[in-house]
Amino acid sequence: MHVLMVIDVGNTHVTVGVFSDRDLTATWRLTADSRRTDDEYLLLLAALLERRGVAPGDIDAVAICSVVPPLTEIVCRALTGLVGCEPMVVGHDTQLGLTNLYDRPQDVGADRLVDAVSAVQLYGGPAIVVDFGTATVFDAISAQREYLGGAISPGIHLAADALYQATSLLRRVDLDPPERAIGGNTTRAIQSGLLYGYVGLVEGMIHRFRAELSPQAPEGVKVIATGGLAAVIADHTDEFTHVDENLTLTGLRLVYERNR
Numbered sequence: 001m002h003v004l005m006v007i008d009v010g011n012t013h014v015t016v017g018v019f020s021d022r023d024l025t026a027t028w029r030l031t032a033d034s035r036r037t038d039d040e041y042l043l044l045l046a047a048l049l050e051r052r053g054v055a056p057g058d059i060d061a062v063a064i065c066s067v068v069p070p071l072t073e074i075v076c077r078a079l080t081g082l083v084g085c086e087p088m089v090v091g092h093d094t095q096l097g098l099t100n101l102y103d104r105p106q107d108v109g110a111d112r113l114v115d116a117v118s119a120v121q122l123y124g125g126p127a128i129v130v131d132f133g134t135a136t137v138f139d140a141i142s143a144q145r146e147y148l149g150g151a152i153s154p155g156i157h158l159a160a161d162a163l164y165q166a167t168s169l170l171r172r173v174d175l176d177p178p179e180r181a182i183g184g185n186t187t188r189a190i191q192s193g194l195l196y197g198y199v200g201l202v203e204g205m206i207h208r209f210r211a212e213l214s215p216q217a218p219e220g221v222k223v224i225a226t227g228g229l230a231a232v233i234a235d236h237t238d239e240f241t242h243v244d245e246n247l248t249l250t251g252l253r254l255v256y257e258r259n260r
Contacts, residue, residue, distance in 0.1 A: 003059050005083065006252035008111055009066035009075055011134040012157075013228070016045070017249035018054055024246055026052045029228075034071045041078035062087035063256040065110035065248070088256055090114060095259050097121075098145040109137075111248055112150070115226065116141045118251030123222045123242055126213045128206060130240070131248075132227030134158060136198070138205050140213055148213075151205060156198050156229060160190075175229075177236065199236045206239045 001020055008015040014030040028048050036044075049056060062079050064087045066072040072089065079087050090110040092100075096117050102108045111131070119127045120141050129139040132155065139150040154162070156175065173190045181196050183189030210218035225233065225240045226247035234243045244250075 002061075003054070004253060004256060005059050005062045005079070006249050006256070007062065007064045007066075007075060007079070007087075008114075008248045008252065009064065009068050009071050010111065011068060013133075014071070014075065015249065016048070017246065017252075018049075018052070018059070019253050022253070024249060026054065027246065027249065032068060032071060034068065034074065036074065038074045038077035038081065041075055042082050045078060045082055056082050057084075059083040059085075061085060061256065061260065063090065063252045064088070065090040065114045065252060065255075067109045067111055088259065090252070090255055094255060096255060097258055098141065098147055100147045102147065102149055108147070112137060112139050113147060114248055114251035114255055115139060116147045116251075117254055118244075118247045119222070119224050120145050121254050122244070122247075122250065123224055125222070126220070127222040127224060128209045128213070129247070130202060130206070130223065130225045130227075130230075132156070132225070132229040132233060136202070138209060140209050142213065151209075153201065153205075156194055159198075160194055175232065195232075195236065199233060202233060203237055203239050 004019040006017045010032055012032055014032050016028045017024055018026040076087050092106045096113055115129045115131055116139055119129050125141050125143040127141045131137045134155045136153045136155050140148040142148055173187050175195060176191060177195050178188040178191045181192050183192045206223055210221045214221050222241050223239055224242045224244055226244050230243050230245055234240050
């Protein structure tokens with residue numbers, strides 16, 4: 001049995017998964033904190049593995065994608081010390097099995113490319129990936145496995161924090177869906193604006209992407225939602241054909257398999 005650890009280092013969270021052969025057997029979400037030392041990450045990851053009955057010596061390889069370079073180095077040192085092998089870090093020289101048509105290919109975040117690989121491999125193209133993270137990111141992939149580009153907007157939590165910090169009277173609220181779009185009090189009004197406002201943003205962007213990706217058959221475009229808030233948004237729209245919270249982790253496995 002081949003055991004692969006995969007790690008997605010984001011601005012807010014570090015998401016970790018363990019594959020036994022091709023089965024995802026364990027996942028964790030950690031706070032991304034570049035103030036932690038590699039020793040702290042080593043101890044934290046070792047404890048998480050132990051709780052799931054995975055010995056570090058059982059891990060054959062590690063694959064990482066990251067959008068936080070300082071944290072990449074810390075996590076890589078921790079993993080090298082933990083499992084005894086150097087991680088494969090996804091970069092722009094990594095074989096992905098798709099063509100990157102971005103104006104400056106090196107400017108695309110590794111997580112976006114890994115998501116694209118996973119989307120077309122699992123669900124086919126043309127495809128749109130909507131990743132709900134620190135930013136809400138839209139990516140487009142053609143039927144010919146070409147990464148075309150996308151769009152980036154502030155994530156819903158980022159927007160909520162900005163609203164709270166930039167106003168004197170508005171408060172922080174939980175992202176609970178209000179019963180009506182017309183909020184009868186300030187809390188409901190903020191919840192409506194954040195949740196239903198983002199649903200409107202997502203639906204509008206998907207419609208535009210569909211029209212550009214496949215103008216003759218927009219209904220044939222797959223739309224995959226991923227990220228921490230994917231399930232929350234999916235409850236309020238019918239635009240997603242798939243919700244896959246582990247899209248990036250699976251993509252890391254697929255990229256590793258192509259490059260090993």
